[in-house]
Amino acid sequence: MARMMPKKDAVIIGLGWTGAILAEQLTAAGLNVVAIERGPWRDTATDFNIGYMQDELRYAVRKDLFLHAATEAMTMRNNPGQTALPMRDYGSFLPGHGVGGAGVHWNGKTWRFQDTDFEIHSHLRHRYGARKLRGLQLQDWGVTWKEIEHCFDAFEYVAGISGKAGNINGVIQEGGNPFESPRSREFPNPPLKTGYPPMLFEQVTREMGYHPFPEPSANCSRPYVNPLGVAMGECTYCGFCERFGCANYSKASAQTTILPVLMARPNFEARTECEVLKVNLSEDGKMARSVTYIDAKGTECEQPGDMVLICAYGLMNVRMMLLSGIGTQYDPLTGKGTVGRNYCYQTSCGARIMLEGKRLNPFIASGAMGRTIHDFQGDVFDHSHLDFVGGAGISCDSTNGRPILYRPLPEGAPRWGAGWKQAAVEGYQNSMGIGSQGSSYPVKENYLDLDPTYTDRHGRPLLRITFEFPDNDIAMSNYMADQLETIAKAFNPKSYAVSRTRKDWNSVPYQSTHNTGGAIMGENPRTSAVNKYLQSWDVPNVFVIGASAFAHNAGMNPTGTVGALAYWAAEAITTKYIKRPGALVHA
Amino acid sequence: MRALLVAALLFAATPALAQADGAAVADGRYQAVLGDCAGCHGDDLSGGIALETPFGRLVTPNITPDRDTGIGSYSAADFRDAMKTGIVQGKALYPAMPYTAYARMPDKDVDALFAYLKTVKPVRHAVKVNQLRFPYRWRFLMRIWNLIFFHPKAPDPASHSAAWIRGEYLVNGPGHCGTCHTPKNMFGADIKPILGGALLQGWFAPDLTGDAQTGLGGWLAADIVTYLGTGRSAHSIASGPMTEVITNSTAQMRPGDLGAIAAYLKDLPPAPGNTHASLRDVERMKRGSSLYQINCSACHGLDAKGQGPLVPPLTGNAVVNQADASTLVRLVLAGSQGAGTKAAPTRPAMPSLAWRLDDRQVADILTYVRANWGNQGTPVAQDFVGGIRAGLQDGQSASK
Numbered sequence A: 001m002a003r004m005m006p007k008k009d010a011v012i013i014g015l016g017w018t019g020a021i022l023a024e025q026l027t028a029a030g031l032n033v034v035a036i037e038r039g040p041w042r043d044t045a046t047d048f049n050i051g052y053m054q055d056e057l058r059y060a061v062r063k064d065l066f067l068h069a070a071t072e073a074m075t076m077r078n079n080p081g082q083t084a085l086p087m088r089d090y091g092s093f094l095p096g097h098g099v100g101g102a103g104v105h106w107n108g109k110t111w112r113f114q115d116t117d118f119e120i121h122s123h124l125r126h127r128y129g130a131r132k133l134r135g136l137q138l139q140d141w142g143v144t145w146k147e148i149e150h151c152f153d154a155f156e157y158v159a160g161i162s163g164k165a166g167n168i169n170g171v172i173q174e175g176g177n178p179f180e181s182p183r184s185r186e187f188p189n190p191p192l193k194t195g196y197p198p199m200l201f202e203q204v205t206r207e208m209g210y211h212p213f214p215e216p217s218a219n220c221s222r223p224y225v226n227p228l229g230v231a232m233g234e235c236t237y238c239g240f241c242e243r244f245g246c247a248n249y250s251k252a253s254a255q256t257t258i259l260p261v262l263m264a265r266p267n268f269e270a271r272t273e274c275e276v277l278k279v280n281l282s283e284d285g286k287m288a289r290s291v292t293y294i295d296a297k298g299t300e301c302e303q304p305g306d307m308v309l310i311c312a313y314g315l316m317n318v319r320m321m322l323l324s325g326i327g328t329q330y331d332p333l334t335g336k337g338t339v340g341r342n343y344c345y346q347t348s349c350g351a352r353i354m355l356e357g358k359r360l361n362p363f364i365a366s367g368a369m370g371r372t373i374h375d376f377q378g379d380v381f382d383h384s385h386l387d388f389v390g391g392a393g394i395s396c397d398s399t400n401g402r403p404i405l406y407r408p409l410p411e412g413a414p415r416w417g418a419g420w421k422q423a424a425v426e427g428y429q430n431s432m433g434i435g436s437q438g439s440s441y442p443v444k445e446n447y448l449d450l451d452p453t454y455t456d457r458h459g460r461p462l463l464r465i466t467f468e469f470p471d472n473d474i475a476m477s478n479y480m481a482d483q484l485e486t487i488a489k490a491f492n493p494k495s496y497a498v499s500r501t502r503k504d505w506n507s508v509p510y511q512s513t514h515n516t517g518g519a520i521m522g523e524n525p526r527t528s529a530v531n532k533y534l535q536s537w538d539v540p541n542v543f544v545i546g547a548s549a550f551a552h553n554a555g556m557n558p559t560g561t562v563g564a565l566a567y568w569a570a571e572a573i574t575t576k577y578i579k580r581p582g583a584l585v586h587a
Numbered sequence B: 001m002r003a004l005l006v007a008a009l010l011f012a013a014t015p016a017l018a019q020a021d022g023a024a025v026a027d028g029r030y031q032a033v034l035g036d037c038a039g040c041h042g043d044d045l046s047g048g049i050a051l052e053t054p055f056g057r058l059v060t061p062n063i064t065p066d067r068d069t070g071i072g073s074y075s076a077a078d079f080r081d082a083m084k085t086g087i088v089q090g091k092a093l094y095p096a097m098p099y100t101a102y103a104r105m106p107d108k109d110v111d112a113l114f115a116y117l118k119t120v121k122p123v124r125h126a127v128k129v130n131q132l133r134f135p136y137r138w139r140f141l142m143r144i145w146n147l148i149f150f151h152p153k154a155p156d157p158a159s160h161s162a163a164w165i166r167g168e169y170l171v172n173g174p175g176h177c178g179t180c181h182t183p184k185n186m187f188g189a190d191i192k193p194i195l196g197g198a199l200l201q202g203w204f205a206p207d208l209t210g211d212a213q214t215g216l217g218g219w220l221a222a223d224i225v226t227y228l229g230t231g232r233s234a235h236s237i238a239s240g241p242m243t244e245v246i247t248n249s250t251a252q253m254r255p256g257d258l259g260a261i262a263a264y265l266k267d268l269p270p271a272p273g274n275t276h277a278s279l280r281d282v283e284r285m286k287r288g289s290s291l292y293q294i295n296c297s298a299c300h301g302l303d304a305k306g307q308g309p310l311v312p313p314l315t316g317n318a319v320v321n322q323a324d325a326s327t328l329v330r331l332v333l334a335g336s337q338g339a340g341t342k343a344a345p346t347r348p349a350m351p352s353l354a355w356r357l358d359d360r361q362v363a364d365i366l367t368y369v370r371a372n373w374g375n376q377g378t379p380v381a382q383d384f385v386g387g388i389r390a391g392l393q394d395g396q397s398a399s400k
Helices: A017-028 A056-061 A120-128 A145-159 A196-207 A314-324 A417-430 A471-490 A559-577 B002-012 B023-035 B037-041 B076-085 B107-117 B141-149 B162-172 B221-230 B241-248 B255-265 B282-295 B326-334 B359-370 B382-399
Strands: A008-013 A033-036 A074-077 A268-271 A275-281 A288-294 A300-310 A341-344 A347-354 A371-373 A392-396 A431-438 A447-455 A461-466 A495-499 A516-518 A542-544 B050-053 B056-059 B130-132 B198-200 B203-205
Touching (some): A017 A033, A196 A371, A196 A431, A196 A471, A275 A314, A314 A447, A431 A471, A471 A495, B023 B107, B203 B326, B282 B359
Parallel strands (some): A033 A268, A300 A542
Antiparallel strands (some): A275 A288, A341 A516, A347 A431, A371 A392, A447 A461
């Protein structure tokens, strides 16, 4: 028998970005909230010590802060005809683990998806006709830019984002991104300083007629106190962001922006090292009663609550729904069912440019201090005569010049010996990368479900990912690779090399942790798992919050949009749901 | 759900106040804030916290209204005696209980405090208070001590502002600031300079007088109010035992009372003998400068100006300049976390650097810091660092 815990108003599964945001908003509204987190408690003072945080072997190579496959693995295959096999080690993407989740070790690029993303199907069909979208399962998100803009603003101010506005209420701003959708005000902090490679990129792309601008960054450009009263420090450009916790209180995470206030609230409790096994439903399956979890001592506990908020990593949100029987499994053959639908990834390519006689000093770095152009983002450019839809941000970053993993070599350089050493020295100071981070659009064959064979340590089926880069996205990415090549040539480099996206997605080399979809939001319960407020269509006291709700993935990092969706859902709960519990949208 | 919201609103009031029956209790609760009862007796006031004194260990008693293990059997008169004379039910208290300061409190306030204590949740928690060494464990000795050292008196109020009078009362009365900040003689009694800074339990409680280097001479009254109200000011971030004083006591004081404390402290003349010229050993300064750049400057800055609300400056920060560098050494070796208050919830932390710096390196860094950017602190010796490191290690193994 599970140990029964006292009932709470809301039970939150996972204490990362979304869990912390929801917990903060709900406790501020007076609710009693418990967050149940599988991983350990983590805090800047004790876990991201300035004296040892910059340990590349421990954190970047051995991935100390990440989820390990022994705790939860996933299986993968490229198409339904294959048998999926489990990933023995996470490679292609690296989910987070512990308090703060992946928000602890992200780079900090904080984008807003564009207004056209939220109404992507309507927009593209209107502009190009339905034929253009054939083969794609694009659909509107159910929420509009106008409705959600203030939630992006809320997230950016809590996270202390550094950047330059490009469009304030429709007025284009000098120095910002002219293609961004209108924002209501300037960023809370000015852009970071940047490194030499992004400066060169800015110069070259501007001369080409493009519109470079500073990336919006969660690495704080100056000392900042957010609206909750929590203080952040100025980024020191140490270059240990991605895969590391920030020792300087500079990178926004739940720890550096929300937890100090949240943990002091008497109506909040965090239980760490407690793994939720499933959400328990009422007999008719229409209400969540409680969650069952295993605590740090191995005791099975049951935590009842009036609401359950599933706030884990996007892929795990989907698995939790499937394990709990919330909603119906999506079937790629019939298109029926919604949970697992529209799984998307990210379609990226890059170019490496080798210059001569430079001192690029790549160790002066930060997670998001680069320069980007959005001239090829989303539907900013005309796709009428192109064989694809979608787009990409093209960026030059100085994110790390770390000693172990950053070893760029010129094409054809010797792989060992004195020649290799010479090339390594030359490459370190003369090589720079530019990258295209492209959209990933849904097709009916890409989806998530439970694996029929492999189980986790508790005997529960693993999540199975079925994914292949769609033809549309390959065409998009090739187009972007052509742009990268043109830009690379404009540097007048000694040499350059372009790497293109290829079919046969491989889960081993690192590509991107931007997994989206599977529990998507939308207007129609036949094609979406949650409604526009991220509330389950099937079990209305369950909300599922995270990138799992994205109906497609844009050519941008997801965290800004994840943060906005979290504030959006929190607002719906605190202003609508607690006054009248039940379905917020009647379809 | 609506019922839940109502319950949540009720929850916002503290349980003790929810049962309150009158202004006396509310006033008594504020007296408990002023006197920082929770600082020694714990959040639930059930005691059990060990105080390491030069005379051995004292463990704080249970002051909840539990009949057998707390003060449930006290009458109001008993309580008044304890607070103001140090004698309760015929038994002499030790002055670690600052009755020497509480004696200044009017009976009305002591009675209100007692009324409040009667309303807190009784906790059954028996405490063996007296764990002092021979002969100090003989309580009757305290009667002699009282005869010699215990002469509470208020200063002449003439020629002082109302704020100064209130501030002097709060600092030397219920606030009992001198318990930590005033130096003591071999019998544990206050000596001059009052509030001139003192070593206690391994922390050096800084000089609070008007000395420009070691005291509050460089602080505005508003800085003192901000510091006490939030745990930080432009000059410093609270560390060590002061973080608890902030959260349990000063951050909950009324703004007027903080202003009064500031008015009084700003009027204290510099304590003599606290400032010493730094001796600049060129080699040590070089080593210290290089070590500072590698280990400290990322946060504190090459100019030592710190980072706003997160990292204290090392220039104009009195903790840096104290005659006794114990606190500084502790901060470097063991780290420290700031107080969390409503106005400043972040609780930024200085990490422990004991594992990465040896005694000489710590001494060199601190010698450099104490003699740079206008600071005027004496050099820190390697042995001094070693002694504190050993003490911290003993403390760790003792607590295991």
